[in-house]
Amino acid sequence: MAVSLLSFLLFSFFNLQVVNGIEIYSMKIDSKVTSRFAHNIITSRAVNRGNVHKEVVFDVELPKTAFITNFSMTIDGVTYPGTIKEKEVAKKQYEKAVSKGQTAGLVKASGRKTEKFTVSVNIEAASKVTFELTYEELLKRQFGKYEMFIKVKPKQLVKDFEIEVNIFEPQGITALEAEGTFITNDLQNIIKKTFSEKKGHISFKPTLDQQRTCANCSQSLLDGDFTVKYDVKRTTPDNLQIVNGYFVHFFAPTNLPNLPKNVIFIIDISGSMSGREIEQTREALLKILDDIKGDDFFNFILFGSEVHTWKETLIKATPENLDEARKFVRGIDTEGLTNLHGGIMRGIDMLNAAHEGNLVPKRSASIIIMLTDGQPNVGISNPQDIQTHVKKAIEGKYPLYNLGFGYGVDYNFLEKMALENKGLARRIYPDSDASLQLQGFYDEVSNPMLTDVELNYPENEISDLTKNSFKHFYDGSEIVVAGRFIDSNQNSLTVDVRGEGVSIDFFDLITPEKITIQNGNEKTGFTWLDSVTLQQEGLTLIINKEKSLVLKMGSGASFVIVLHQVWKKHPLHQDFLGLYALEREKLSEQTHGLLGQFFHPIDFTILEIHPGSDPKKPDATMIVKNNELTVTRGWQKDYRRDPKHGVDIPCWFVHNNGAGLIDGVHTDYIVSSLF
Template sequence: FLKNVVNGIEIYSMKIDSKVTSRFARNVITSRAVNRGNVHKEVFFDVELPKTAFITNFSMTIDGVTYPGYIKEKEAAKQEYEKAVSKGQTAGLVKASGRKTEKFTVSVNIAAASKVTFELTYEELLKRQFGKYEMFIKVKPKQLVKDFEIDISIFEPQGITELEAEGTFITNDLQNVIKKTFSDKKGHISFKPTLDQQRTCANCSQSLLDGDFTVKYDVKRTTPDNLQIVNGYFVHFFAPTNLPQLPKNIIFVIDISGSMSGREIEQTREALLKILDDIRDDDFFNFILFGSDVHTWKEKLIKATPENLDEARKFVRGIDTEGMTNLYGGMMKGIEILNAAHEEKFVPKRSASIIIMLTDGQPNVGISNTEDIRTHVKKAIEGKYPLYNLGFGYGVDYGFLEKMALENKGLARRIYPDSDSALQLQGFYDEVSNPMLMDVELHYPENEISGLTKNSFKHFYDGSEIVVAGRFADINQNSLTVDVKGEGANDVLSFTTQQDAEQTAKAFQEQEYIFGDYIERLWAYLTIEQLLEKRTAATGEEKENLTAEVLDLSLKYKFVTPLTSMVVTKPEDYDNQAGIADKTTEGFPISSITMYYFFLKPLPPAPSFALVPPRFCLGSTYFKAF
């Protein structure tokens, strides 16, 4: 028994309860702890969440009394925090982030023999990549837990075709503890290891539960799309299969400035060589290198013949670093070559053009003002093809890269400077290497729909999915017809879908799998996510309007977004402690969650032997003794 008590604090229960309905996941993490010691202890609750998730609820229950969290406009919560600081009260700031996750932290000082329950809820829309939806859970309790459980229920009205569950910490013995079942529309995964199964060895007190737990699944697709209508809201999933692949025209714009020397340029060469192995014979490609000067492999796009690919491999092996960072020159040269290929009809009319730019620094040669660069790049591309910006390491102006990508129908991605950086680069290329459709438009009757999310997409890539949601102008309307058009490899493809609320209701008779108004919340989630993207590159009045819209939706649907905070306050008779949870988007870490924690009554100073262990992850509870 004592082996799962760490210096007086025992986490005796931890549960992750997830419900997924039509790709929209609601996750509830509950952690219960008791102070077995004979003095007050500060107990911390740390959770690492997916960056794409929004916290929607948090509460602490101490000795049977629950203290809920309240979503507030961020500035109001910040003022509450600063007021406490101005009075000289103890304040702390916690900030942390991983590649896929961001951290939520809260703490409470509890008396001897007292119990505390933490409950956190977050929601997210699962994205489809490489033909599967993925749910990612970070597991790291750092303590043996008597009652530990992950329970995931999935309901998909289209039907489930495959379901996988794996953990980076799963041993052969633990593999049998994962219980997985699925049939027709329902899937279920349970992972409930005993105390002995959690141990690293027979008599050890260390836990094996340390790593990532991942669930992947896909749905049946008898038609290219699926439309669902519930209570005046709809969601439309579009993912056609078995289409011929479009040829692609791809320009790689690579930073070779001095800061890329060593491991970074080695990994870049390694990734590009692997990418060359995957380029198809009907693709066109070229490399632009920029240091202080701009170097091109060829003056125009080159067809991916075996001979040209061999020559390209020699060129890539010889890439080395030099000089400073003429990002503007490299970008404009790449755009110029791609534009010329289209104007001269050198590439097929039905082909998908892409620019991928990789940099690890900030522009400092030629035009170095990032706003000027964005203006020139947007004018040169004119919306004709997407720009994908990859920021390598910590020295990049990631905000600039993100704005420039979003303005040009692409996205930015951070490449982390680890041993697998080459795999990260290659993995991103794999996501965009199989375009199946261009200029996809999903048309909904204008007079029937309001609050429509993004419905125009430059490219549809194999293994992904387009999701559009909206609400009916008349909440009593219960049917919808949608027309979808896109440019395929051989011709224009058209799809028409009709659906009514009654058909959806028939598919959703298993009510225990449904959590409330999930389509309305999915619509709100997707709308907020896309408005935040628009807001990233907006200025002036447009930014103000977007900010107001995001704030209104965040407060209405109780999402912790970059514009809101969750405030948790305990009454005065319990040290009147309060906390503020934020979600930010600027700089690094990307979208980190920050937890401000302060005490409205000063605590006694910690003695020199106070133990402050490292911060732990999913539902971990730890303490600081005073």
């Protein structure tokens, strides 16, 4: 018995319908989440209590962001495995199988978050059938939490009903929540939730009586969404995990100030938006205006047959301007056809002019949000032509977010155009809460913290890589990059992450030959023969010709980098750089690295001083970090106060590359990709 499936994105629960005496006696979902990745198994069991063969329908609602990996049916002990097919192939095979009366399954659009998978089978009297569906999903972080939801809709009382979720996060779990839209006060205590360190566990197992809508009712109250949310500990902005020749890199910095936004709202006011849709749009825009921050800039562009703008350019969100904007929004009404191309192009031109004329902050995030309910039919109306023009005009400078209102839009067109321009598309469903859907989307993009984020990896080590360049990073979200190593045995990786925030971003890579200063996309080069002083907000850089480079972090610590030049014919050594920290007490306790771990005092004891192989350099025993080390007395130069000549200071030399003194081993501190 062949079973054809559509491979599509998923995650959720199921709805096994009752048909003429079919008893569903068990429904279970087992979810195991490891490092944000959910592996889920739905198992449903039914028996035919009738005297003749009956049809059982397995009906599952799956999240759109997951994928099926396996499906099988077991009838009276015989298992029939399913075959996963690509979307279009699956659709054709499904239609062919149905026409022949064979068993087949297909995934179709179902709701806002879900796709529906349905399969049916005829079973003999007294026969039992077990459906098992396996699906996986990478959980997305929004508003500071990872979220997974389970659609619960069995449509009958089930003797053995259970949801079990086990979470393992190597970083540690900081919060864990579980709730259901159908959960009453009586059911709240049935949700068992625990978490400690790296592990979390949730179970929901209501009895038959607890599932009833009332004491003597046969209807089930289990009808809605069961949602699990959690977050992880973050001691650093990113987390890298390597397994079997693959890696995944999670990047989610915290405690960064928000960037000012420059937002263009492009609104479809064609005749098809009349009535409830334009009312909900006005309602959503009024709520969004309440959330716009004082340092943001914004404007409205309306398109019907013609294109109209509220203001000629973007304006700052002062209280007076916001009041005027509210009056404008309340007066928005519908007219004409759909000049979508004209509306978007006007928005792009307006942003370009604002940046070129320095009308908006240089360090800010520019965003285009376009809402439409129809298809373009005025001016340039061919979708492919519009995509070409928009991509050429934006040039990767601004993300484009397309919101499709209702079911009359060409959603594939909106989605492709958004993805080509570093944005995304979202369907707005024409329900009573459409205005909340619009506002909810704005909330997702209302707090940009970084722009032009790039995560770079050594090209000579990586064979495959997912998207690693992002226009914006938003507060409460997470950037995820995955890849494959050329060497499957590799277990470490150097990552270079760059982004521009509200304060001055400064990255400098220094070598003995040159000094390169990078500020955003601008690079400036110097040599050690230059004498230079650069000052930016919170940072001062001084190059002393042929001597040193001084880096001062505002009122914080300062660093001196000294160019040590070696005799040109030296058989071993080459010119090198020495890094020295001034005012170390201003560095945080979390400062680490080969040098940083010693910027704060450590306890040690010197014992048993005795002559060494060199009479001028005695040996001794050092007790440090519960280790006994053999050390040798000597002298070293301190260049912090005298970068040219240095000052001789006594010290103890630790042998074997610092083993026992430094944290880890010395190779942990070597970044080979820099050389």
